[in-house]
Amino acid sequence: MKVSFFHLMPYQDLPDDFAEQHHSAWVDLPNENFDPAKGNEYYEQYIDQLRYADEVGFDGICVNEHHNNAYGIMPSPNLIASVLANSTNNGAVIVLGNSLALYNPPVRVAEEMAMIDVISGGRLVAGFPVGTSMDTTFSYGQVPITLRDRHTEAHDVVMQAWTQHHPTIFNGKYNKLRYISIWPRPMQEPHPPVWVPGSGSLETWDWVLDRDYVYCYLSYYGYLRGHNIVKGYWERVAERGIDDNPHRLGFLQLVCVAETDEQAEKDYEEHVKYFYEKMLRVYPPFAESPGYRSIDSIRKSLRPQMGEEAQRTAKENNWKDYIEQGHVIAGSPETVRRKLTEACELLRIGHLMVLLQIGSMPPELVKKNTDLFANEVMPHIKGLFNEYDDPWWPEKLKSETAEAVGD
Template identity: 50%
Template sequence: MKAIMFHLMPYRDLPADFEQQHESIWVTPPNTTLCDPAMVHQYYNWNLDELELADKLGFDGVGVNEHHQNGYGFMASPNLMAAALARRTPNNSAICVLGNTLALYSPATRVAEEFAMLDVLTGGRLLAGFPVGTSMDVNFCYGITPTETRPRFREAVDLIIQAWTREGPFAFNGEFNQLRYVNPWPQPLQKPYPPVWLAGGGSVETWELAAHRDFTYSYLSFFGYQFAKKLMDGFWAKMDELGVDRNPYRAGFSQLICVSETDERAEQEYLDHCSYFFNKCLHIPSHFMTAPGYRTRRSAEFAIRTGQPGDLAAAAAEEKNWKTLTERGFVIGGSPDTVAEQLIEVAKGLRVGNLHALLQIGSMPHDLTVKNITLFAEEVLPRLRKLWADEGWDHKWWPKGAADRNAAAV
């Protein structure tokens, strides 16, 4: 099992009545009245400290992502954060940028160049994430026509892979990218190119792309095992249909995790911060979640069949107490024994070999985040290491320059 300390980088001090006074945490939250740059200075440094601690404590990777105009995760440029981490993660954790929202870049060679820079800078430790992007980011914040989102994404994938593998200069004439000269300096250190990881919320087309291109797929959700099981069963069924093996390292999932000395203490320490996350950080109205035309018909029909939450704010607001949060798997929390046992059960049930561990949640302060990361690394992670070792699978999607801590443990 590979464990990545994944950081959303949320605003940790939203007002108590935020969700009553404001339409959404994403797209429209007033930046002047709600966002204090002096506080953000402190947050960014805490966030980097927390990721650097994960490297020090032996996490397999540290993870960042891209979002825009929101207080749920205000990391508009994950590449900036990854560059900062490149020089301050001496234990050689993988740098997982999950990822650059490809439809936003015109031309997409910008992603090819910056990811190549990161791969060279880190000595081949980059995991290159290619997300389609949320409707909030792509359609509402950046104004991309919804029906163009996926065509732009697919063309960007083609252009970036060619930029990394073809001898330049060459011409690229696509629908959205027309370039007489494609000749990026440098090309990536990893050959033929860094491992590509896809992130999604249940799009059938993304599963098919993962199969055809031999990319990994990570289901990123905050609604626990029950929702993830429906989605990942669909993913593996699609892999079977397309003749792709069931290597668990093809897949990953994200999980909110809270570790303390006892189950009771975990509730006392973490409940308020989890409530902040579900009530404030997921305060997103349904009309922002999926602009008309953003989803294909096939993926929309699959979402209806599997009961995916269409209104995040309504789904999140129902879960206000520790009992329902943990029983439904929205949060895996408790003592190290409780957390390890549940994570192993979930990973086996989903058949996933990559865990995106969310250990800073909502308003969680720096000192409590440090405690959570440390307890997880020292008392939970060692119990996850050998999961899947008995099946003998090769993790083909791990960066060549990153430390292989699983091999050492096995």
């Protein structure tokens, strides 16, 4: 299996009374709360942390896109990914991803990702989320009801741009393009592997399986709760008669490693609390604009991770709850190894992503978490599911991994 290092790039200095003063960390939080000088420090820290992860043996490093929020100051993940593509040499650069429906024309996504792929020498994994309700329908004003249709069409434009090596025409419902002929084109053939992060909606599962991509569940509430969603996904895979290669699934888990279980609580509790109480604070109507999901998904009670419920749990939960409910896998290397192995086997996770910088975690602590994870945990789980081929990984890195194993 592949283990990748995920970064959200949170803004760390929201005031203590943030929750009393503001109803949301997304969409309409005034940016007078953003201090550019601190932002400058964070970008430096966070980019260093991603580069470091690449050096210490993670299979990939992941960035993603969110708008109008303090949760992650990365509205353009491609900017960060291009820096990483140029300054790392080892693992995959996983952009999870570009919310396709927001770009007009979507050819821009095809171009930028092709640039990242070429700059990185063919190490890009391309993510195509629909995007959250907050990002797409409120911050970027998309009509919720046509968002998925627009996303699908934009995907088709990108694929056409990537796979047709001569000028082509595209006349769709939303995009009318007279000459698609991107320079550069991606290095990977026929195109970079595609992963699609989703929040557990039926239509996304089918969309992904129709195209033979990887489905990613970016869980904030950990493997125990994520299991329900992922179980639904694997059932859908089986219903459709598709093989259950664990690499069809990507999963994000929050992880905190320390010398002992007790030390983990001491080191990490306040930063994890910052994440749940502040970063995930979303005014419930923003969390799901009407029409954002299909009536079918609503009937199946696939609720969004953010919004009303999130705010309730954030207030009530403490460290013990985070651990018991599996939101965070934390503790000694032994504890983390055991729980993470259990999680990966239970959920059949072939592409594990871990969040090791959480909330307000300072750089020293991120380094400690990263080192302990890379040295004491990662080697013990990397062998999982190795009997399966991974067709959703940059070709170039596959051969290198094979050699490394041969050594």
